[in-house]
Amino acid sequence: MADPRPVPRPDGSGAAARATAARALHQVRDRGQSLTRVLQRLRLPDQAADRALVQEMTYGALRTLPRLEALAGQLLHRPLPKREAELQALILIGLYQLTAMKTPPHAAVAATVEATRQLSRPGKAGLVNALLRRFLRERETLLAAIEHDPRVRWPVPEWLRERLRRDWPDDWERIIAASDTRAPMTLRVNPLRGTRADYLAELAAEGIDAAPAAGCPHGLTLAHARPTERLPGFAEGRVSVQDAGAQLAAELLEATPGMRVLDACTAPGGKSAAILERAGGELALTALDVDGERLQSVAALLDRLGLRATLVEADAARPEGDWAAPGFERILLDVPCSATGVIRRHPDIKWLRRAEDIAALCDQQRAILEAIWPLLAPGGRLLYATCSLLGDENHRQIAAFLERHPEVRECPLPGAPGVARPHGRQLLPTSGGSDGFYYALLEKPAS
Ligand SMILES: C[S@@+](CC[C@H](N)C(=O)[O-])C[C@H]1O[C@@H](n2cnc3c(N)ncnc32)[C@H](O)[C@@H]1O
Numbered sequence: 015m016a017d018p019r020p021v022p023r024p025d026g027s028g029a030a031a032r033a034t035a036a037r038a039l040h041q042v043r044d045r046g047q048s049l050t051r052v053l054q055r056l057r058l059p060d061q062a063a064d065r066a067l068v069q070e071m072t073y074g075a076l077r078t079l080p081r082l083e084a085l086a087g088q089l090l091h092r093p094l095p096k097r098e099a100e101l102q103a104l105i106l107i108g109l110y111q112l113t114a115m116k117t118p119p120h121a122a123v124a125a126t127v128e129a130t131r132q133l134s135r136p137g138k139a140g141l142v143n144a145l146l147r148r149f150l151r152e153r154e155t156l157l158a159a160i161e162h163d164p165r166v167r168w169p170v171p172e173w174l175r176e177r178l179r180r181d182w183p184d185d186w187e188r189i190i191a192a193s194d195t196r197a198p199m200t201l202r203v204n205p206l207r208g209t210r211a212d213y214l215a216e217l218a219a220e221g222i223d224a225a226p227a228a229g230c231p232h233g234l235t236l237a238h239a240r241p242t243e244r245l246p247g248f249a250e251g252r253v254s255v256q257d258a259g260a261q262l263a264a265e266l267l268e269a270t271p272g273m274r275v276l277d278a279c280t281a282p283g284g285k286s287a288a289i290l291e292r293a294g295g296e297l298a299l300t301a302l303d304v305d306g307e308r309l310q311s312v313a314a315l316l317d318r319l320g321l322r323a324t325l326v327e328a329d330a331a332r333p334e335g336d337w338a339a340p341g342f343e344r345i346l347l348d349v350p351c352s353a354t355g356v357i358r359r360h361p362d363i364k365w366l367r368r369a370e371d372i373a374a375l376c377d378q379q380r381a382i383l384e385a386i387w388p389l390l391a392p393g394g395r396l397l398y399a400t401c402s403l404l405g406d407e408n409h410r411q412i413a414a415f416l417e418r419h420p421e422v423r424e425c426p427l428p429g430a431p432g433v434a435r436p437h438g439r440q441l442l443p444t445s446g447g448s449d450g451f452y453y454a455l456l457e458k459p460a461s
Pocket of ligand 1: 278279281328331348351382
């Protein structure tokens, strides 16, 4: 199978980037690790361009995994043994470059072949070279053979496809397609440190193309994503990165200065910060999370933005202690969920989530909602939020809650973006638009 033609040796950094991408893909695909965590842990290349390449290859390969696996299946006479899972991941990274990236094919092949050395598999260089060159020779035939494979047409696990089809009979294909696109980079301007109009003008003066984000008074979308270090005033807390759909939470909650507010699932803190900014920082905000490590990022975020809240590490499903005194006028419940609405930003979710996780998440959501509701003041409002697209976590969860608590009033959300559901509203991920969020606003009777 080895191709006898010599392979040009690329410079080492390109090969290192491919090897790192293969390691990361292997950790996600075969070990069930989250891509964000893997990329934080792995030693990434020194050069920014190589780090961006690792990012592009890993995110891209996870988006189109079934296509790459189906191609590798055609190219390999028999599957590689389990102990070669990292090499298999390298082959997938190689195929991703040849199917989806603009890298000249000979350079992509050479750097991927060279990466076998970095993975301590120099004896497999011939195999990788032969496979990738065969793909280039037989590209049209190989791609045509998998075109109608349902896993390739709708690159999500079958259980998720079926659930999306059931919940979104008219939109499921569009949703899956949009979930495979790259999400835009949206910012939220901190109104305590300047206006959106001024920030847009400053960006324009620096040649950074941006436009106001629809439906977000403080939001703007960049034409091209860039590292936060290269955003004016980022370190000084003038802007934060936050999806337009996530920014909507603060608008729907309408917490005004002086209110006592609870964010019961706060980390990493984006919505807490938006709620505080919208009220000029003049809120008594309790920001709670069960995960102490994640709470540290909330502290760092509020610090950067010049905002204050009482941070509490506690389980929202068991309110006890000082923080749990009833009488909150506003509560945000951004509950743990399947995150099926943010697959664009975290394509690993598609492969890490299991069908059986959903029922367990629904139980958790119900427990948190039931436990937190008594803390709401009479006449107060609770915004239930998820970044899920699944009815069980969203409108059916709220329908069941309303059935158990007939005194609760559901507030209409007129003018809010998204699609009306039997209860609440759903933002769908769309090309160039926001992530997939769900919101329902509930009010306690005044007496
Ligand atoms: C969807 S994230 C919240 C995102 C956050 N609101 C933001 O906009 O940045 C859900 C959070 O809920 C937390 N969480 C999960 N179970 C919890 C519980 N029982 N009590 C409190 N927090 C919990 C998780 O640690 C996670 O940080």
